[in-house]
Amino acid sequence: MKTKNTAAVSSQQFEEMELIKKSRNGDTAAFSELVAPYSKRIYNIGLKMLNNREDAADMAQDVLLKIFRNLNRFRGDAAFSTWVYRISVNTCRDILRSSYRQHERLFTDFGEENEQPEYEVADYSALPEQLYEDRESNAYLLALIRGLTPKYRIVMVLREVSGLSYQEIADAVNISVGTVKSRLNRARAAMREKALADAEHNPQLARLINCQ
Amino acid sequence: MKCEDIRRHFSEYIDLEAPEEIASAIEEHVAACGECRRELEAFRKFNAAIASVGEEELPFDFAVTLQANLEEEKKKGRSRSRSKSRPWLRALAACACLMLVLGVFSLGSSLFGLSMGASAAQDAAASAPMAYAMNGSMKRMDMAVTEDAAPMEEYIIAEEEAPMGDNGFYDEAEVAEVEMEADIDAAEGGSLKRSAGESTVKRKIIKNYSLSxxxxxFDAAYKRISELASEYGGYVVSGNTSDYEGSIVRDGxxxxxxxxERADEVIDHIAELGTIEHNSFSSNDVTSDYYDTQTRLEQYRAQEERLLELYQRAETIEDLISLESEMTRVIAExxxxxxxxxxxxQLTTLSLIDVNLYTPSTYTQTVEPTxxxxxxxxxxSGFLRGINNTLDSIASIFIFFVRxxxxxILLAAIAxxxxxxFRRGRRGRKEKLPKKEQE
Structure with missing residues (x-):
């Protein structure tokens, strides 16, 4: 069973390498096939990290073009997916940096090891009070994720939305696995604290997050 | 371990990323501690809720936009990689640059009156679209000559590229390709159908032409082009003619x-009216902008409907007021x-054709690269001119002498x-003297 699995994985990798080779020669159809499994994921990372669909779509297009342009530089010593996530993370960071220059302090330490004080884990000042009364619980949860400061948010998104392992997250964001662990822990604690505080006045929300 | 320490590891535990000894410690602890068991359960549920946010589908035009972006990138990349992969082309380009520098240099020196007519390059220059129609005052001549340096540059580069198989129609060929793809898209239809089901994805390209x-x-051509506009389902956007007193050319x-879709036919008709000396074409693909706007419009319309519904059910004045202001905003959008x-x-269904019209002129000036x-x-010719000059000066001296x-002769006679x-006077005195001596 185990051998069968690895064989399947390597044949998938082989296929990927073939598509990469074709794409390098300018075969756009091959490239579309190559990135098809990632497009949606990249877009959704953008959707959670940035504020709207337009920005997310622009970001995803930008990432895919960067991949296409730099395919020659992909050496294949790491997984293609890692490389894709890395470019996605960096692109998000660049966009956030340029659009929030005044808060640069919060964003420069994206890949930094030392932890920030607790109060900077999340910033819910922009979250409208009545949002959780909305029937769309998704909107509330999304706002909860977007309320995290970017260095916590990216880890959270890669874990809960993209479903990456700690090691994959560490590679993509360029931090250690230990840092991934502690950031996820802090991010979850901050989100839960906020949700519990909101749920005290709102039974509907309490039901939603299953904490009563 | 204390409850606090155990709970610190819940995050990695639910992600199945906790080391084995921590995982077993947690399991042992929650089996014994009811409070921590409930806490773990709540923690797990909360995270399930977060994960339920999930992934959203890609925008419907994402693939189309990507394909367009890739093609554009490829076009840019092709010129880059081509010059990279063929060193002789780089050498050729360097030669072209050198020629350009020399050309500009000699053009510059000709402006300072150092020019000597070059006949060998003249033939090549005659075919290049460098004729510059002079109209109005001669003062503009200097400017005209310097401006012509730019077309010469284009000309030389075009010459070097021609053997590569890429001619001036490169862009049009590319556009045709895009249109063909759009047709295939339309044929494949299904997946690209818009949610409203009104139409299929069709490329939106703004095309502009410019002719000289x-x-x-002049007048007949001007009138005919105006007529062509209405014949081909369009109109005259703007026009301008000038006919200065005493000027030899008419232009406008x-x-x-x-x-x-019929712009090419119109251009053929225009070509029949005279000689097209310059022809350029540009296109701007607004497909993604167009469908972005369309999608957003649909979203806004849906929102408008929802707001209307809410408006009918609203009970308090505050609700009515806030709904009204929101509706005003949505409607404006x-x-x-x-x-x-x-x-x-309008821009994509009607192509813009700019025609620059002028009559031939005896003042047409040709600048040829030396x-x-x-x-x-x-x-x-310098040597011959030297001989001529020498002969000329000899002739001049001769003429001067003759004149x-x-x-x-007169002066000689007087002298x-x-x-x-004088001599006679002296002789007379001599004759007298001996007389005296005799006395």
Whole structure:
């Protein structure tokens, strides 16, 4: 069973390498096939990290073009997916940096090891009070994720939305696995604290997050 | 372990990323501690809720936009990689640059009156679209000459690229390809159908043409082009003619919009009116903008409907007021987006053709690139001119001599006369003296 699995994985990798080779020669159809499994994921990372669909779509297009342009530089010593996530993370960071220059302090330490004080884990000042009364619980949860400061948010998104392992997250964001662990822990604690505080006045929300 | 320490590891535990000893410690602890068991359960549920946010589908036009972006990137990349992969092309490009520098240099020196006519390069220059129609005052001549340096540059580069198989129609070929793809998209239909099901994805391309036309009968051509605009489902956007007193050329321009699909026919008709000396084409793909706007418009319309529903059910004055202000905003957005779409529709269904019209002129000036090509001719003509100059000066000296000859003769006569009297006077005195001596 185990051998069968690895064989399947390597044949998938082989296929990927073939598509990469074709794409390098300018075969756009091959490239579309190559990135098809990632497009949606990249877009959704953008959707959670940035504020709207337009920005997310622009970001995803930008990432895919960067991949296409730099395919020659992909050496294949790491997984293609890692490389894709890395470019996605960096692109998000660049966009956030340029659009929030005044808060640069919060964003420069994206890949930094030392932890920030607790109060900077999340910033819910922009979250409208009545949002959780909305029937769309998704909107509330999304706002909860977007309320995290970017260095916590990216880890959270890669874990809960993209479903990456700690090691994959560490590679993509360029931090250690230990840092991934502690950031996820802090991010979850901050989100839960906020949700519990909101749920005290709102039974509907309490039901939603299953904490009563 | 204390409960606090155990709970610190819940995050990695639910992710199945906790080391084995921590995982087993947690399991042991929650089996014994009811509070921590409930806490773990709540923690797990909360995270399930977060994960339920999940992934959203890609925007419907994402693939189309990506394909367009890739093609554009490829076009950019092709010129890059081509010069990279063929070193001889780089050498050729370097030669072209060198020629350019020499050309500009000699053009510059010709402006300072150091020019010597070059005949070898003249033939090549004659075919290049460098004729510059002069109209109005001669003062503009200097400017005209310097401006011509730019077309020369284009000309040389075009010459070098021609053997590569890429000619001036590169862009049009590319556009045709895009249109073909759009047709295939339309044929494949299904997956690209818009949610409203009104139409399929069709490329939205704004095409503009620009022509320079030399005509014999200015007025007739001007009138004919205006007629063509309405014949081909369009209109005259703007026009301008000038006919200065005493000027030899007539010139003017005319912008028309015509049915985009038949723009080529119109250009053929225009070509029949005279000689097209310059022809350029540009296109702008607004497909993604267009469908973005359309999608947003649909979202806004849906929102408008929802707001209307809410408005009918609203009970308090505050609700009514806030709903009304929101509706005003949504309606304004809808109208502005509808306007944008109409604007794009108009631009893409009607192509713009700019025609620059002028009559041929005796003042047409040709600037020909000089250079090493005419070097020996220049040396030869310089030498001949030197001989001519020498002969000329000899002739001048001769003519001068002939002209002053009568004066010289007169002067000589006077001089001889004076000499004669002078001598006679002296002889007379001599004759007297011996007389005295005799006395």
């Amino acid at each position: 036309l030399r005509v014999e009968d 321009w005319l912008s028309i919009r015509v049915d985009a 809808i109208e502005s987006m509808e306007g944008t779409l109409r604007y794009y529709d 250079g090493w090509a005419g070097f020996w001719e220049n040396v030869k 002053i000859l009568p004066t010289l 001889m006369l004076l000499l004669f009297f």
